[in-house]
Amino acid sequence: MFTGQHIRLAGSQTEKGALVATPGMPLHAAMVGFLAGMGLATIPVYKKPSIQLMQSGEELVTPGKPLNFGQIYESNSYTIQAALREAHFDVSALPTLPDHFETIRDSISAGLDTHDVLLIMGGISVGDHDHVYRALQENGVETLFYKVKQRPGKPFYAGTRGSKLVFALPGNPASTLTCFYTYVLPALQLLSGQREDFPEGRMLTASEAFVKKVPLTLLLKGIYAEGEVRILGGQESYKMDAFAQANCIVEVPESQEKVEAGSHVRVYPFRYKPIN
Incomplete structure (x- = not known):
């Protein structure tokens, strides 16, 4: 035993005046407990839209x-x-x-x-x-x-x-x-x-070439992993089999006629987690 052992010093977790939460920060379980531990009974939050x-x-x-x-x-x-x-x-x-x-x-x-x-x-x-x-x-x-x-x-x-x-x-x-x-x-x-x-996407390497058939921006289903993305087949608007496999959307701008293998494309990963 020594002096001060097993004693929680005031301010050792959070100093007075420290910023502990910022607007837009999600209130997960740990954050709720953290704020409650500082004696906060209520805080202002954004109302979820109905x-x-x-x-x-x-x-x-x-x-x-x-x-x-x-x-x-x-x-x-x-x-x-x-x-x-x-x-x-x-x-x-x-x-x-x-x-x-x-x-x-x-x-x-x-x-x-x-x-x-x-x-x-x-x-x-x-x-x-x-x-x-x-x-x-x-x-x-x-x-x-x-x-x-x-x-x-x-x-x-x-x-x-x-x-x-x-x-x-x-x-x-x-x-x-x-x-x-x-x-x-x-x-x-x-x-x-x-x-x-609000998504900005990320630039990844296309693993395969893709040729556009229409002068429109294409939003294509893809699978990305380890810095590469593969554009899937079955991109028609009535088909859902590609979506069921995909983990991202690949954007091909209107002005771009084709995607070369090894070139960079903008990818928007899905942010969801599976429902248990």
């Missing part, structure tokens, strides 16, 4: 039920709800809406009255049954941008009404998830105070 998910499509069938001719299984709501949970956001989802203008318009109106963010899937293109854009206009939603020169996800829409934020995502499954990761998730993180999470 999110409502809606979609339309009379051809959509709930998984587990039999398909009739001309029908497909509805998967987008499952995909986006899982992606939101992976990012620690809660969401309420409406049942699939019929392709009726009045129903879609009224559902958007109700969602804007009760939620901070609306995520609308499908019905945003220019087909005979695509009513979302007109319904948004009639609800006083101001367009921020609509239709992006990219593939997949060209018909993507973003708008506001007052403090409310609206995203309308194309209905093809790969387009839906690409637009979610590229635009929606960064915006939700920004609203939640996670300012360091």
Whole structure:
């Protein structure tokens, strides 16, 4: 034994006046305990936005039920709800809406009255049954941008009404998830105070060549590891098998005609962790 042994000296962990937390820092378990140990009963935090998910499509069938001719299984709501949970956001989802203008318009109106963010899937293109854009206009939603020169996800829409934020995502499954990761998730993180999470991407080496067929910015599914990235096959907007394997999105700008093997490309890794 010696003098001072087993004694915790005042200020040995944190000196008076030290900065212990900064805006945007996530409150994980250790941080909560750290702040509580300094006697802080409450601290100011960002409120998570309330999110409502809606979609339309009379051809959509709930998984587990039999398909009739001309029908497909509805998967987008499952995909986006899982992606939101992976990012620690809660969401309420409406049942699939019929392709009726009045129903879609009224559902958007109700969602804007009760939620901070609306995520609308499908019905945003220019087909005979695509009513979302007109319904948004009639609800006083101001367009921020609509239709992006990219593939997949060209018909993507973003708008506001007052403090409310609206995203309308194309209905093809790969387009839906690409637009979610590229635009929606960064915006939700920004609203939640996670300012360091707005993605800038990283430059990695392409393991194989890739030739573009259209003069658009391409957002491609890829797998990266150890400084290299491989662009996967099956990049069509209706296919999800490549997305199920991918761990990143590879951006090929509109002005670039091809990717040479060994050249650098911008990569946006997925930040989610698997749901246990």
